[in-house]
Amino acid sequence: MNYTVRDSTPEDCKDIMRLIVDLAEYEKMANEVKLTHKELEADGFSSNPFFKCLVAEVPEEFKSKEGHTLVGYGFYFFTYSTFKGRAVYLEDLYVMPEFRGKGIGKALMSHIAQIGRARGCVRMQFTVLDWNKPSLDFYSSQGALNLTATEGWQLLRFEGDHLEKLAQSAN
Template sequence: MDFTIRAATLEDCKDIRRMISELAEYEKVADQVMITQKDLEQDGFSKNPFFHAIIAEVPEQHKTKDGHTKIGFSIYFYTYSSWKGRAVFMEDLYVMPEFRGKGIGKALMSKIAQLGRAAGCTQLSFTVLNWNKTALDFYQSQGSVDVTSDLGYHYMCCHGDAFQKMADRDP
């Protein structure tokens, strides 16, 4: 199937927001999604954006029954490893179910690696849910290493009241 991968624009935020919900439903965390289309527009498409995004698109004749031609996306941003330097982080990688198994996910991931390498990065990082065997197998087939299982790294987060309290403290 024909598809194209391109940089997302402000006009894609509505579809990105739709697909974020679809992915969250798949990951059984739909109630965790607080973000709005406006947040995405503001945070990704103004000066000093917090993220970048790419879109997978199919031609009109392959549109979904709901009329969607934007059928996959990935959000990414640049990070830094104090051991290895410049890195790119893939926050989301999503392809609508009916378009899976056609190399679109692989193409999105490659595009991010390519963009990362062009920016001087030597690694691509991301997180995956350990029960999502399909995703884990896919990522490992692409040569990705499970840093949590292999080296014991745990992902930690401070949010809500704890974050506010921490920020309130006078350092």
């Protein structure tokens, strides 16, 4: 099947939001999604964007059952390691179930790795849920290291009242 991987535009934000909700459902976290496509537009397509996003598109004749041609996305931004330097972070990688097994996910990920390398990044990092064995196996087959398993890294988060209280204690 033909498909194209390209940079997203503000006009893609509704479709990207649809795919974000699909991914959240797969991750059993659909009730966590608070973002709207308007926020995506504002935060990703201003002069100082918070993120970058690639999309995978199929020709009209291969559109999905519901009529969608935008069938996958790879959402990323640049980060930094104080040990190694420039890094790229893959926040989300998602392909609609009916379009899997055609190399679209791999293509999105490879393009983000290529963009990262072109900017001098020496790492690409991301997180995966421990029960998501198909994804863990796929990334492992491509040579990814699981740093939680091998080095013991735990992901921590402040949010809500705890984040607010912490911020206010700076005054």
